[in-house]
Amino acid sequence: MIMPIRQFQAQRMHAPRDFQMIRPEPVCVEIGAGKGKHALLFSTQKPEKQLIAIERTREKYLAMQKQHVVEGQKNLQPIHADAMPWVVHALMPAQVEQFFILYPNPEPHNSAQRWLNMPFFEFLLSRLQVGGTITLASNIAEYIAEAEQQLINIWKLPFVKEVINSTSARTHFEIKYLERGELCQQLIITKPTDYSTRFDDFMPLQGQVVVESIPLQTDLNRGQ
Template sequence: MIMLIRQFQAQRMHAPRDFQSISPEPICVEIGAGKGKHALLFTRNNPERQLIAIERTREKFLAMQKQHALEGQSNLQTVHADALPWVVHALYPAQVEQFFILYPNPEPHNPAQRWANMPFFEFLISRLQTGGTITLASNIPEYIDEAEQQMKALWKLPYVKEVIPQDSARTHFEIKYLERGELCQQLIITKPEGYSTRFDEFQPLHGQNATAAE
């Protein structure tokens, strides 16, 4: 089933509490970083890349923050916020090299809140560089199948569908699911050259528009 969606109302997003703006340099972003296992691993293995890891749940964020303090990667910034308003207020058009959305809430009772079905997904694409990628991983085959259909029919984005190896250990959820013998899959979605959205000129709300949005 193809879900038809309304346009995302970015200008209505209030800034997260204690929001701090960022510079417009190229970055990677992980949404729903949990306790930070993937974020810490990624920044350790890719010292030349900057990653911002966003987590909404306070307990998980504090666990990530604590581990980051122990490991000390200078190329990792942790953020305690809801991802949608943070992205709208912080990120510049075509700034992001990679988005990671690993094992998001499958929203079994609210399909409209799944990432590929959300109006916000168009805004997310607008923040992605040409050739940049979104990695969307799940242990629920129906979730991946639906997202795959949305890439084809609604967003018209190229992607690669992969089975995640049994020895992968990027997140605590991934380890648990693979140990239980569940099928974990991911879509690597790419923004092709010439791809346009309705938000390509939309600048971060942290500047002159932030006051009006609050």
């Protein structure tokens, strides 16, 4: 079932408490980084990449921060914040090389809150570079199947679906699910050339943005 997508109201997002701007350079961003297992691993394996790891839950953020102090990766910046307002206020258009959304809450009682069903996903795409990717992983087959349909029918984005190897250990959830023998899958979503959104000119910390209230299906140039 294809969910109707409303227009995201970026101008209504307040900056997170103790918010600080980041440098306007290319970055990778993990949303819902948990205790930071993937963030710490990625930043170690990719020292040339700058990774920002966002976690809303204080306990998990503190665990990530503590381990980061021990390991000391200079290319990793843990952030304690709600991802949506932080992304709106911190990131420039086309700044992000990669987004990682690994094993998000499947929102079984509120499907409108799943990532590809949210109006915010359009804003997320505006922050992604041309050729940049979004990695969405889940152990729930229905979640992946619905996301595929949204990519085809709403967002019109190319993607690759992969089965995650049983030896993968990027997050604590991934380890647990694979040890149980569950099927874990991921979608690698790519932003093509000439893909545009209504937020491509939205700049952080501006008081307002001018957007037209027209249906999503007609106001996105999807590079086709």
